[in-house]
Amino acid sequence: MNKEIIVAGGGAAGMCAAIYAARNGAKVSIIEKNSCLGKKLSMTGNGRCNLTNLDMREEYYNASARGRMKEWLSTYGVEDVISFFKSLGVVIKSEDGYIYPVSGQAMSVVNALENEIKRLGVTVNFGEQVKAVKCLDGGRVRLSSNKAEYEADAVILSMGALSGAKSTMSTGDGYYICKNIGMSVKDTYPALVGFKVADGEIMPSAGVRATAEVSFILGTEVIAKEYGEIQLSSDGISGIPVMQASREVIRFVEDKKPIFAVIDFFPDYDESDFKALKSDMLRLKDDRSLEEFLQGFANSGITDMVLGRMKLGRKMKMKNISVSMADCILDNYRNLKIAIDSSYGYQASQVTTGGVSLGDIGSDFSCKGAPGVYCVGELLDVDGRCGGYNLQFAWTSGSIAGCAASL
Numbered sequence: 001m002n003k004e005i006i007v008a009g010g011g012a013a014g015m016c017a018a019i020y021a022a023r024n025g026a027k028v029s030i031i032e033k034n035s036c037l038g039k040k041l042s043m044t045g046n047g048r049c050n051l052t053n054l055d056m057r058e059e060y061y062n063a064s065a066r067g068r069m070k071e072w073l074s075t076y077g078v079e080d081v082i083s084f085f086k087s088l089g090v091v092i093k094s095e096d097g098y099i100y101p102v103s104g105q106a107m108s109v110v111n112a113l114e115n116e117i118k119r120l121g122v123t124v125n126f127g128e129q130v131k132a133v134k135c136l137d138g139g140r141v142r143l144s145s146n147k148a149e150y151e152a153d154a155v156i157l158s159m160g161a162l163s164g165a166k167s168t169m170s171t172g173d174g175y176y177i178c179k180n181i182g183m184s185v186k187d188t189y190p191a192l193v194g195f196k197v198a199d200g201e202i203m204p205s206a207g208v209r210a211t212a213e214v215s216f217i218l219g220t221e222v223i224a225k226e227y228g229e230i231q232l233s234s235d236g237i238s239g240i241p242v243m244q245a246s247r248e249v250i251r252f253v254e255d256k257k258p259i260f261a262v263i264d265f266f267p268d269y270d271e272s273d274f275k276a277l278k279s280d281m282l283r284l285k286d287d288r289s290l291e292e293f294l295q296g297f298a299n300s301g302i303t304d305m306v307l308g309r310m311k312l313g314r315k316m317k318m319k320n321i322s323v324s325m326a327d328c329i330l331d332n333y334r335n336l337k338i339a340i341d342s343s344y345g346y347q348a349s350q351v352t353t354g355g356v357s358l359g360d361i362g363s364d365f366s367c368k369g370a371p372g373v374y375c376v377g378e379l380l381d382v383d384g385r386c387g388g389y390n391l392q393f394a395w396t397s398g399s400i401a402g403c404a405a406s407l
């Protein structure tokens, strides 16, 4: 007999689960709190949707998930995602291994998934909030929403987590629903997020982008180090390298540990380049201003920060620069130390770290101790780097659970 399956949450993982279950012949319905499917998906990759990445490794996921990701990615990996989207008519392209739809529009991915959902006869209830699930004697599962009660052979919980703009409806409902059926939920934190700097830090008044190496340190320990284009604003630091590092750093920041970002704006320069720069500085014994000299090699916003910290005027004459001043100026460009205050929070974050413990999850994403219930996507304690890794997990978990629930 065909299985009856309810998918709670129509985001990336839920839509994928619904399609695989329905393709296997199950009678599937989706209950979605929002007024549309895939709201967050439509915002991914700056509106372009970075679907996955050809450079797929388990070490790009959080340490507690890596062992499991190896197994899951071997069951449903990058090639499977590419074939799946081909089957939906989505033509993809690789940009240095980062996989996007050729359309350049995340909405085309959402539409393709939604069209397949309609084609397969999956029913979708919009504006309905799932509140609880209960395992019944005889193997069925009861699902209660704000509107009705349902029974099904299986329920797939795919309600996402806490990250993303308000309109994505990411309010972490899945956590209390899972806790109520005896599952453990690890503490959550926003990740792939920028940081606000501590009061009193001198920052550029206008936004600055620069290719740099950024290390996050606690005392003498380097918690994370990344390279790429960072963004500095009047109140914080962000950009891909900061977001990547945030997954390691966030717990310390939230625990109010004294975390500093140390930025090297010249990671490609070696000692001899700096020696040459320093002797140039000291050679110029004339009326040229410090500003004039520095603008030749550094971004003016960064120079403002460096000079502001040293309380040096831009108009200072090069003939008055001492050896120790030159050392200090150059050291600031290479080791600019900024105290971190807090993150920009869940709404500015791309993913939530923590969530439903993988110890409670079987290899097919079934919930141990709750027969007939499956958990997928960001609701679980799985988070990956920027670059398509979080959507890969949504497709992997959704497809495996959708197939398993329909058997």
Ligand SMILES: Cc1cc2nc3c(=O)[nH]c(=O)nc-3n(C[C@H](O)[C@H](O)[C@H](O)COP(=O)(O)OP(=O)(O)OC[C@H]3O[C@@H](n4cnc5c(N)ncnc54)[C@H](O)[C@@H]3O)c2cc1C
Residues within 6 Å of the ligand: 008, 009, 010, 011, 012, 013, 014, 031, 032, 033, 034, 037, 038, 039, 040, 041, 043, 044, 045, 046, 049, 050, 051, 052, 128, 129, 130, 131, 158, 159, 160, 161, 163, 164, 165, 168, 169, 170, 171, 173, 174, 349, 350, 351, 376, 377, 378, 379, 387, 388, 389, 390, 391, 392, 394
């Ligand atoms: C701005 C931004 C950009 C991103 N870009 C990328 C990218 O390019 N590549 C990448 O890999 N990852 C990206 N991510 C991360 C990625 O979007 C998520 O990891 C992924 O969407 C998680 O899928 P999900 O289905 O688990 O959760 P979601 O996509 O959040 O879906 C959950 C669904 O459940 C619904 N829901 C919630 N509670 C209930 C309830 N009680 N009842 C019924 N329905 C409910 C929600 O309305 C939502 O539709 C980005 C995230 C953000 C915020």
